[in-house]
Amino acid sequence: MGTKQGKQEQVGSQRHLIGPKHIVIVGASFAGLFLAKKLIKLHSKTPLQITFLDKNSYFELITSLPGALLSPEHASRIILPYSQIMAQLNSRSPHVSVQFIQGMLTRVTAGGSDTIEYSIENGQVRHLRYDYLVLATGSMYSQPIKHYYAFSQDVRLEGLKVKRESIKGKSVLVVGGGSNGVEIASEMAEGGGCRKVGLATRGNMLLGGLPERCHLAADRWMRENGVEVHYNTTYQEDTKDTLGYDEVIDCTGFKYTSSGGPSSYLQGDLSSCLSPQTGQILVNSYLQLTTPSHSYSNIFSLGDVCLTPSNEEKAIVPIHILSSFLSANLHSLITNSGSNLQPIPEAIPRVYMINFGTRGAGVVVFNEFVMEGMERVPVLRHVVSVKKFKRMIDWLNLGELQGHQCERCIMGAQYTGMDAAFCLFRQKCMKCLPCHVDRVDRRKSVKDAIKRVKKYDTLQ
């Protein structure tokens, strides 16, 4: 059973009583792909079968979406077909076989009949057995930021094109003063071809939750660049007309309760693993699905879709850190019955890079430490540009996914550096510095839901 051929024959509806273990990962975006890459690295000797299920046929580098809203060339560059990514993952180890299925997860069954049910594009329902299941279905977002049912690359690109054309020459109100709203409003103000851009936010600050200096920098940029910020404005049906805008872009944050989300595929007993407050999946410190009385030992969740006891920010660096723990734990379960499972750290660092427009302005945040872009400093503004730095990381990410060796090495070094910084700033002697990693209980918006997860936090 050591060859890929042998393993592939085991996939499908057969339960793997013998032979390679079968890990099914639902959602092939950052969380799913980080996890798979780490699993492949760890299983250099043990055979393993990984099956991805994703509703879409393509990966979209969502972090680069503001650019895709403005430029068709950029939009097609940040979308990669999964066939290309899977071929690349498959070539990484002779022992690990990776396959991809396009379909929408509709039901998870646990406790003896470990199966998932999914539907394919023509509505046909299929089943797949798993030894270990990882739910990494992320979040929903209003269109055009995320397209719920864009199964194919062409449909997605067409959706972005329609939106791009609908805002040209119009006045546009971006709703939501978080990092996405700020980035999208600022890029549209600079290069979206709009007549006027406004930004509406419920509170009295932009980038709420981040250190106040971020709000001050964003507010100043918006004023200097003609973006009208409407503070204390809760968006309602008539807000667009009252404030005098033609079009609206909704950036009010991640959503979890829409169709296709966890509440639609976790039913029966498994529905007790849902947070009543946010609709996310509750997991324990080992990222196992958990209820007040029970943890599911072979069902895990990773990424935006779950709430963990660490209460980490929903962004890429935390996903990278947590995927290391989950891959190590899955490896331990497969190779030595889970004798050395590691809980995730209590505190996960907060790392943000938020650009204001494309000319260098923005903020870089590491916990409480904030560094501003150098857009006001001659010469330096061309070198220290938040947008250029973000773009560079985006290209490296895409290059790595396509299997380019150079990008793979640079990304590896970047994550090693990040892990080292994380370790360093966890030390007690660093406590006086703003970059100290002490992020316990800080995300206030989900505080109640997190309290609940902590109550359940046991290994069973």
Ligand SMILES: Cc1cc2nc3c(=O)[nH]c(=O)nc-3n(C[C@H](O)[C@H](O)[C@H](O)COP(=O)(O)OP(=O)(O)OC[C@H]3O[C@@H](n4cnc5c(N)ncnc54)[C@H](O)[C@@H]3O)c2cc1C
């Ligand atoms: C516009 C925007 C900009 C961002 N910029 C940044 C940034 O600059 N830096 C940063 O750190 N973070 C950024 N984020 C956050 C970051 O993108 C997320 O934290 C990250 O994408 C989460 O990854 P994930 O794999 O958990 O989920 P997602 O990226 O949401 O992916 C979920 C996957 O699951 C699939 N899926 C969903 N439901 C089902 C189902 N029922 N069946 C089958 N498949 C399903 C989807 O098709 C998708 O492929 C940004 C987010 C947005 C929306």
